[in-house]
Every structure is written in C-alpha cells, then in structure tokens.
Amino acid sequence: MLPSALPFISQRDYPRFQRIIGELVQTPYEEWAEDHAKSTAYRRSRNGYTEVPVLPDEFEGWLKQNRLAAHLELLWAFAEEMAERAPEPAHSRYN
Numbered sequence: 662m663l664p665s666a667l668p669f670i671s672q673r674d675y676p677r678f679q680r681i682i683g684e685l686v687q688t689p690y691e692e693w694a695e696d697h698a699k700s701t702a703y704r705r706s707r708n709g710y711t712e713v714p715v716l717p718d719e720f721e722g723w724l725k726q727n728r729l730a731a732h733l734e735l736l737w738a739f740a741e742e743m744a745e746r747a748p749e750p751a752h753s754r755y756n
Contacts, residue, residue, distance in 0.1 A: 664708055664709035664710050664711045665707075665708060665709070665710045665711070666710070666711050666713050666737070666740040666741040666743070666744035666745075667697065667700055667701060667710050667711065667712055667713065667737075667740060668713055668715045668736045668737060668739065668740035669697065669712040669713060669714050669715065670693065670697075670715060671714070672690050672694075674715075674716060674717050675690045675693065677717035678715075678717055678720070678736075681717060681720065681721060681724075681731050682731050682732060682733055682736065683731070683732075684732060684733045685733070711744050713740040713741075713743045713744050713747070715736065715739060715740055715743065719739075719743075720736065720739055723739050723742070
C-alpha cells in the first residue's frame, strides 16, 4: 500500500489558505500544525506518509483548472495529485 499524501502548509502561507478555504478561518496555525502532527503519527503506524508542501497559488490554480470550489477535503486531493507527479517526495515515513 502506498504512503498517504499529507498536505503541509507553512506558517507563512497559512493566512492565504485561511482566505481560500473558509473552514480554516477559525483555526489558528498552531491547531492546524497539531492536527497535522497527529495525522503523520497515525499514518506512520499504518502505511506511512509523504508530506507534500502545498502553496496557495498552486492550490488556487488547481481549483480553477478543475472548476472546484475550495474546501478542506480538496486540499488532501490536491496533495495526493502533487505527490503522484513529484519525482521524489519531500519527506516520507514508512512503517
């Protein structure tokens, strides 16, 4: 089974993602980072994970290209697509 692709948002880019994805407006970066850490820990014990750095401009372009309205679940779909296209993941952990 392939490792899970997890979107990684830098603290610098997080305010832009909050404007793009309404579900993040009330979520401070620290909470996002904590949830991300929990996700990596869970997936490390399963099939592993790949952290995929995501950028707001790329995500917005992907949404526009696919004619999609932004929501949080699509951030994971975007990360999965980015991981499939990347020659080598930025950061991976396997069992």
